[in-house]
Amino acid sequence: MTRPAVPPQQPASDEPAGYDPATVERKWQAYWQAHGSNVADLERGQRPFYALMMFPYPSAEGLHVGNLFAFTGNDIYGRFQRLQGHTVFEPLGYDAFGIHSENFAIKVGIHPAELIPRNIDNFRRQLKRAGLMVDWSHELSTTDPGYYKWTQWVFLQLYKQGLAYKKKGAVNWCPFDKTVLANEQVIAGACERCGTLVEQRFLEQWFFRITDYAGRLLANLDHLDWSESTKTAQRNWIGKSVGAEISFPVVDMTVYGASTATSGNGDAPVAPPSVRVFTTRPDTIFGATYLVLAPEHPLVDAITHDDHRVEVRDYVARSAKQDLVTRKTSKEKTGVFTGAYATNPATSRPIPIWIADYVLMEYGTGAIMAVPGHDERDHEFAREYDLPIVAVVAPEGDADAVNVTGAAYTDTDGGRLVNSQQFDGMTVAEGCAAVVAELAARHAAKPVVNYRLHDWCISRQRYWGPPIPIVYCDDCGAVPVPESELPVLLPQIDDFRPDDSGVSPLARHEEWYHTACPQCGKRARRETDVSDTFLDSAWYFLRYPSTDFDDVPFDQALTKKWLPVTSYIGGNEHAVLHLLYSRFVTMVLKDAGHIDFDEPFTRFRAHGMIVREGAKMSKSRGNVVNPDQYIEEWGADAFRTYLMFLGPFEEGGDFRDKGISGVKRFLDRLWRSVQDADRSAPADPDVRRKLHQTIRKVGEDIPKLSYNTAIAAMMEYMNAMRAGERTPRLEEVKPLVQLVSPFAPHIAEELWSMLGETKSVFDSGWPAYDASLVEDERITMAVQVNGKTRGTVQVSRTATQDEVMAAVMADAGLAKFITGTPKRVVFVPGRLVNIIV
């Protein structure tokens, strides 16, 4: 690609022009725009590098400094890769659908369709001021019909694979946002957006079978180059548990002389069912002294003894009414006895069946075998209701001494089975295997793996999202909208506020709601729920390279060339939401044959959080950093560089208003160094050496995202170059401009052109360092006596122990510590000498 010459330099005059960031930045932003400097040639570009950042939600408040922190970190890495010769694609878009936008629109009384474009304009303006190397020709917004058409297409692909289904079930309902939430959006029983306590409702909802992919989502993590903390968060969220399902046959009541449990309608008694429980500790089955069913368990009615029916119904009704918060956060155990018993298949003894809300219907089988001797929750419950507690595991060699009446013994490493007949003496692991094998032979158990992960509920009874592309026909049932008829446009509704009915506002738009069945043509009704925002963002990275294509979601050739994403940078708040969903959708599209990779992000790094003067930024505290204001005052270059300097990128840092001046001073000095540079004198050997060390250091630090130390190294070099009012030489300062360019792109461009270069600095190539110069010839070696540092000696880098000792003894200040002949000398070449006397 040929590049036009840069604009004419400022006319030479006696008075060198001072550094005015505003002028410089305006000039180069205009230049980049006019010359398409940031537009990646996706078809022909060599060595593709897809530098992706998490797209922002375009809030009315404008760009948050946290956004800019993340984007700058990504931009530096991207610009560096470009200097390394890659074609770098750095796209940006807007995650503009969703409850957040809608609620804000309701609050200010402006329709989101009007508000969002305004916010986006403001975001774009702010982003452009930051000097990001964004390829604006591939901008996207999830609210654009040309985008959400394909979000609906993604839904249909899942539907076709049998991975989208509708189910009536207990769901999390936010009474404030008036919509259903995914489990991931409920934090400690409250809505993550508004903090309102979440209620339980029974609604028909669309779900994605992400649980079918749990094993693969978990296994793949081992091979991903991602932040370890993010991988751990995903592992925990998926929550694999290996165990067994065990059947406990319900005892026929009449054997015990009790009245028969009836089905309630006078039918003949049915054969007593079995209660299937899930456990990760089958080894403790001899200690299972009672069973517990979740209140919603389907067997509750059938097994409940007549004498206990009233209490049981009462308890079940109460727990259904109870909001999830009370149920999930109160640790107090409550329950009720059903009057029924089941046979423990290991002991063949009857044990009582209880109902308690500490057992969750959503997990496992909704029923457990309670082992109060070895599970804290069961223990607590057993003490509350006076149920028997039996020890069946004891620390090795301590079989008689174990006491589980005071507390459950839950250690799985040191224990051996006791009171467990033929299994006595086995370790926990051996016992688990042996018990399952024994019960399996009698068809009473089977090994099972369970995951905490739930299917992804994607229905939202709201307005501001992509309509789910399904039509209901009285004859044909649920019919997917044919792909050729996408998008199902979101109709303009003036009063889009949600109500308490559990039905989306879209149902109120009669004309839209009634449609023809795509299959039989008869009158039919549209699905009125919209999909979760997380579906919009679960595939956006596939769209960026292909934004020019209307007829396909993503072009095959471009996708093959540019994906998976080379480098993804974003916040760890999305560790389990967005990142897990994106991986899932990618796997599904791979399985459907649309793409040929099953992990979307080759490398992911989570950035840290910025606080201000030690405190978290928040609107209510009024301490939010407005990027505009700082860019105005200090310039985007200083602002960017400061953000990267204030702490390690992956940990975040503390934004202190005064700190930015140090970075600004550095840029000022760089400016003057170029202005004053001695163009004839050769580089000083020592400075030259330092330069090459700095080139190496910065080049090593950037890929590690150690931006703060890279900047420190450049400052150190600056100090060396200008030490003692020294005039830097042209050769010394010129490569520094290149090193600085990823951090402070505008000033770098300006200085580069001042140095007489006609191409953009970003096409100049990263400077190479001379390996022979990066090691100093003479080094300062530490001298310790008895492990205590007493001073240093200047020696050659390759000095031997004898040479170093000679230097030490020649130094009176050091020699005085050495009395007599050293007992021992520890010599670490090139580092230190430790003399033991």
Next chain:
RNA sequence: GCGAGAGUGGCGAAACUGGCAGACGCACCAGACUUAGGAUCUGGCGCCGAAAGGCUUGGGGGUUCGAGUCCCCCCUCUCGCACCA
């Protein structure tokens, strides 16, 4: 409770596979140039001490010639999950 991460000067922070703790920057002090400027430059700046020297990486043990770094115990903070059997 479980999981992850972190505790280093007045402050933000550096420190490779164990090898001069505090790089770089802010703030502060002194000085130069000049004079009212949020400019530039020089020097100083962990703590105690006049100095010699001693002490110092949340606390306590340990391994080692040598520990911010490795091991054990404890304390504090941040974030995530939260009855998942």
